[in-house]
Amino acid sequence: MESVGNSISTTVTALSSVHYFIEAVLIALVVYLFVFRKKEKRSTLKLTEEQKEELIAEWTPDPLVPELDYQELARKPKYVDGKMGKYVQIEGKEYLNAGTTNFLGFVGDSRIEEIAKKTIFKYGVGSCGPRGFYGTVDVHLDLEKELAQFLNCEEAVLYSYGFATIASAIPAYAKRGDVIFADKGVNFAIQKGLQASRSRIEWFEHNDTEDLERLLKIQEEKDLKDPKKASKVRRFMVVEGLYAKTADICPLKRLLELKWKYKVRIFIDESFSFGVLGKTGRGKFLFKFVF
Template sequence: MDSVVIPIYTTIVSVPYYHYVLEGLLVLVVVFLWNRRNRRPRRPQLTEEEKEELIRKWQPEPLVPDTPQDHPALNPKYVDGKMGKYVSIEGKDYLNLATSNFLGLVGDERIEEVAKKTIYKYGVGSCGPRGFYGTVDVHLDLEKQLAEFMGCEEAVLYSYGFATIASAIPAYAKRGDIIYADKGVNFAIQKGLQASRSQIEWFEHNDMEDFERLLKIQAEKDLKNPKKAKVTRRFMVVEGLYLNSGDLCPLPTLMELKWKYKVRIFIDESLSFGVVGSRGRGVTEHFGVDVTDVDMIMASLENAVASTGGFCCGRSYVVSHQRLSGLGYCFSASLPPLLTTAASEALRIMDEEPERFDHLRSNGRRMLEGLRSAIADTLFYVQGDALSPVFHIKYRSDDVEEAEKKLDALVDNAFEKGLALTRARYLVGEEAFPIVPSIRLTVNSQLTSEEVDKSLKTIAEVVRSLTKN
């Protein structure tokens, strides 16, 4: 008996006393929680009459808020035919300054003929994601063509422009990483930033001093915690040409900050691809920046190229990663072959007809200078870069409703005079920052000097009439 009792006693004595205290506290907590659970008041049982009374009084909230009767979505204007330089609405032709057909490739006979031949050979769709049975030889051809056009090692093709940017960002940036983003970036970038779950640091639009201020703050944190700094990746995300403002990014300064603070740079060239640069290769060509120094370029094929989809290009090890982790690439049906060959033919036209870029830039400068003159000395003003084909007409007022009414009146009155303009529309409550109401005016390479001057005259007349009122 002693041979059993003595070891047990020795074990009990050798255990530190605080173990017994801790175990006793745990027992008390368990007892307390058990008693509390048993003392919870039971919900009163309702009678059938009380249930019926509650049901009669219940008023369900609407699934969506009520839409005002004057909302533009309830009174759309339908375009008949192609969205070319002129659009037909209810049998009348209007000069189109509303769509992003920058190089006038919508309705191009060469592109249409190639698309028709593709339909006869491949049909109208691929019916599957690229990684399964959706890859067709024309996809590989276009990816190679885009990489050569941009001077990059490799390109990856997406079937939807919005999903290109929104998928590419979270394919690399993850929780724990830091992304520096311009406050003026478009909605697709905002969704990509949100999906990445990274720490987002916003800097003022095109304000490099504010950007560097944030970089310095992070550099000081890194010095205090070098262990964490080694595993924290840093990205900056900007647009080559900003959709929401028409401003050009200061790429040379961005590249200086990239090397100085060791930050990867992603550039969305959706608006600048096919527009900026002597051959339409974007802001890297315009500023003379080596494209291999940019970590990744993202772009849509739905603007200047007049097709559908988008692409990312850069070094092979960067681009190839998206074929396994880019959600828009892995889980979306691939780009229809007819739109793929249409984009390929558009790239050939861009190579063969560089004068389209000259005409576009000439029209853009003429429109910007004319707009500044047409709405001078009024509460209207214009925002945009001289190299941009997109300009924003805004109204100076602290009252947002008043500004929207003035801009809507400008669109409606211009429409009555044969000019198709459009308000820049956004998802209310979804944008990262408040948006200033504006009219998004676009130009294209097909416009003649007479047509640009005529549209400026129309806008000036409407602005004067609204100013008098």
């Protein structure tokens, strides 16, 4: 029995040795394939400069777009024939102009056209007429006076371009160190004005007065902790009367309550609500109450 046990032990040892040997061979083979064969493969792909030049010369790239006969496929451009009013004429057919911002119907109004003709004969025409380039003339002052009367304000400032109005008005009042509470749904012109102000912007959810008051309370707590600093910080609220992106109307009554409660100045962009909202067409808000 003892000799049988020794024989079995010797056999097991021999098998283990064979097993380890096979594993070592397999590992060596794997290392060879991944290292040496990879190097050999790379070396066989190495080309001379002449070979590279030949391959480049023979290579013909596929076109990015299919070959077309542009003379045959030339598309006849469509254009509007006439005034850019509520309806437009294209190739003799009438279409509803869904891309216009001529909400008040000024385009094509006969009274405005007659005044425009007289104005052109008196002042001439140009590609643009900003007062910063050409100076202030009497019609600028007359229009400012009439707008102030219409809005029940002491004075009005006339801009030559709507985008520039709010984009420059915000940084004219707000500066670095001030805080502006802005609706997340404001238009691009307002966004540029906020950037130019370099003020700290606190965004509240669109038309969400509860979220706005939450931010106002946080600011109020900061002001109470440091009254000296708070006395130098001006606070603004920026919204739109009628939002250009969503066509939502701002909750004006609640906004004014928060304005007086937390002593915040308010900007309301009335670009789309002016002449559209309100009993008299003055928009959502009389400007004399803004500050």
